[in-house]
Amino acid sequence: MRRVIEVRDPDDERLDDFRALTTADRRPDRPGGRGFVIAEGVVVVRRLLASRYPLRAVLGVPRRIEELAGDLAPHTAPVYATSAEVMAEVVGFHLNRGVLAVADRPVPWTAEDVVADARRLLVLEGVGDHENLGSLFRNAAALGVDGVLLGPGCSDPLYRRSVRVSMGNVLAVPFAPLEPWPVGLKWLRDKGFTVLAMTPAAGAVPVGEFAGAARVALLLGSEGPGLTADAVEAADAAVRIPMADGVDSLNVATAGAVACYALGGADG
Amino acid sequence: MRRVIEVRDPDDERLDDFRALTTADRRPDRPGGRGFVIAEGVVVVRRLLASRYPLRAVLGVPRRIEELAGDLAPHTAPVYATSAEVMAEVVGFHLNRGVLAVADRPVPWTAEDVVADARRLLVLEGVGDHENLGSLFRNAAALGVDGVLLGPGCSDPLYRRSVRVSMGNVLAVPFAPLEPWPVGLKWLRDKGFTVLAMTPAAGAVPVGEFAGAARVALLLGSEGPGLTADAVEAADAAVRIPMADGVDSLNVATAGAVACYALGGADG
Numbered sequence: 001m002r003r004v005i006e007v008r009d010p011d012d013e014r015l016d017d018f019r020a021l022t023t024a025d026r027r028p029d030r031p032g033g034r035g036f037v038i039a040e041g042v043v044v045v046r047r048l049l050a051s052r053y054p055l056r057a058v059l060g061v062p063r064r065i066e067e068l069a070g071d072l073a074p075h076t077a078p079v080y081a082t083s084a085e086v087m088a089e090v091v092g093f094h095l096n097r098g099v100l101a102v103a104d105r106p107v108p109w110t111a112e113d114v115v116a117d118a119r120r121l122l123v124l125e126g127v128g129d130h131e132n133l134g135s136l137f138r139n140a141a142a143l144g145v146d147g148v149l150l151g152p153g154c155s156d157p158l159y160r161r162s163v164r165v166s167m168g169n170v171l172a173v174p175f176a177p178l179e180p181w182p183v184g185l186k187w188l189r190d191k192g193f194t195v196l197a198m199t200p201a202a203g204a205v206p207v208g209e210f211a212g213a214a215r216v217a218l219l220l221g222s223e224g225p226g227l228t229a230d231a232v233e234a235a236d237a238a239v240r241i242p243m244a245d246g247v248d249s250l251n252v253a254t255a256g257a258v259a260c261y262a263l264g265g266a267d268g
Numbered sequence: 269m270r271r272v273i274e275v276r277d278p279d280d281e282r283l284d285d286f287r288a289l290t291t292a293d294r295r296p297d298r299p300g301g302r303g304f305v306i307a308e309g310v311v312v313v314r315r316l317l318a319s320r321y322p323l324r325a326v327l328g329v330p331r332r333i334e335e336l337a338g339d340l341a342p343h344t345a346p347v348y349a350t351s352a353e354v355m356a357e358v359v360g361f362h363l364n365r366g367v368l369a370v371a372d373r374p375v376p377w378t379a380e381d382v383v384a385d386a387r388r389l390l391v392l393e394g395v396g397d398h399e400n401l402g403s404l405f406r407n408a409a410a411l412g413v414d415g416v417l418l419g420p421g422c423s424d425p426l427y428r429r430s431v432r433v434s435m436g437n438v439l440a441v442p443f444a445p446l447e448p449w450p451v452g453l454k455w456l457r458d459k460g461f462t463v464l465a466m467t468p469a470a471g472a473v474p475v476g477e478f479a480g481a482a483r484v485a486l487l488l489g490s491e492g493p494g495l496t497a498d499a500v501e502a503a504d505a506a507v508r509i510p511m512a513d514g515v516d517s518l519n520v521a522t523a524g525a526v527a528c529y530a531l532g533g534a535d536g
Contacts, residue, residue: 138519139518144512250407254403
């Protein structure tokens with residue numbers, strides 16, 4: 001196994017990447033002005049180590065680092081081991097997952113990259129909630145979605161909370177902004193995608209009717225306001241999940257999961 | 269419209285039901301030893317007012333009470349109006365939803381009641397997380413599930429956070445404990461239910477293959493440990509949602525939503 005560097009001093013400057021994490025992921029001095037990428041816990045760190053994100057360093061308690069030994073093997077970035085107490089002092093709070101990794105942001109994908117070989121896409125408008133955004137990526141990865149395009153009003157999928165809630169899947173599922181808006185939807189249609197706008201409106205078509213389509217881009221809006229009229233108009237069709245009467249619509253990430261299942265996409 | 273009682277003094281004893289809400293819903297002196305039922309916000313209060321739960325009182329800012337005027341009409345319990353500031357002082361935190369209702373717990377349903385005319389049931393084992401439990405009820409209501417049965421290790425669906433996350437659907441979807449466990453699953457099978465145990469195991473059958481079954485009870489375990497071997501063994505079949513390789517399973521509430529959709533149940 002690779003050599004692990006033992007650290008006992010919370011002020012050790014080699015741990016500076018991990019300092020004050022509750023604010024560090026918004027540090028404007030980082031690439032892209034939006035901070036580096038932070039993974040927490042064995043499952044998410046493992047996904048980071050397998051991703052295209054350039055690893056800067058890993059910090060953890062010895063037991064967690066041992067669990068990751070195989071995943072760390074191909075990497076040359078430093079791996080620091082310390083106690084849970086020193087770790088808490090460095091990051092600024094008690095981290096019960098016991099291991100962290102920090103990575104730089106790679107060159108972002110473009111919408112062209114994301115769309116290239118995709119059969120199933122999510123297109124999000126106004127999803128500003130980090131947890132919903134993370135859940136959408138988690139569900140997308142599980143249900144065979146090939147990429148995510150971000151319209152206006154979406155937050156940054158690489159913020160720490162989205163990374164965590166996504167179980168690290170924001171690092172695996174390609175994403176890019178779709179600009180300009182909503183003209184980008186026309187561009188998707190020109191690429192052969194059937195663009196479906198999810199709405200709870202009774203007049204919309206049950207989403208399962210499009211299960212056979214070769215390329216589908218599923219358009220989802222934020223909870224509450226939903227999609228803008230412009231976005232719905234730019235789509236090929238408005239679709240809905242058949243629901244019981246008188247019930248509030250599903251959470252946006254849940255609706256996305258059900259619709260992705262209904263459209264097919266994952267190998268069964 | 270009914271007469272609304274204006275209150276200006278946060279110490280007014282008529283507001284005692286609403287005091288110190290962060291702990292009040294665990295007060296052991298309430299019926300059932302588990303506190304009364306608290307609804308927050310217009311949507312959830314509306315659902316409480318339409319439910320079988322005996323209303324004790326409503327407290328809100330005038331604008332929210334006006335929104336609920338039609339829903340309040342058939343009720344005789346007192347309705348108190350006050351300012352956001354007084355409300356915050358009474359409940360112990362700032363409540364940005366602006367309206368609360370408190371109800372007693374009615375006589376609980378039995379498993380017999382819940383099962384009687386049901387075609388689609390959820391059966392939960394070890395779902396102790398209040399948010400997951402609330403989300404399961406929200407999704408169940410949206411997707412046409414007729415009732416929920418609670419195995420060992422589930423928390424109380426009527427805790428405040430579950431009520432809120434469920435969007436009030438814990439007040440609409442019948443639920444009851446299923447005892448003894450797992451013998452109760454045999455009882456369900458004797459009632460004509462096909463009992464399906466959800467697992468991420470590759471050998472399980474895609475859940476959609478049971479879409480035509482007349483009566484289905486879908487058995488879900490907690491995230492992480494999943495169902496116990498005893499529960500899986502007592503089911504008719506183990507089922508799964510077809511998923512992409514190498515991805516963590518879905519959140520339990522999301523998995524429940526996808527499976528309910530796959531089984532059918534809501535009128536489309």
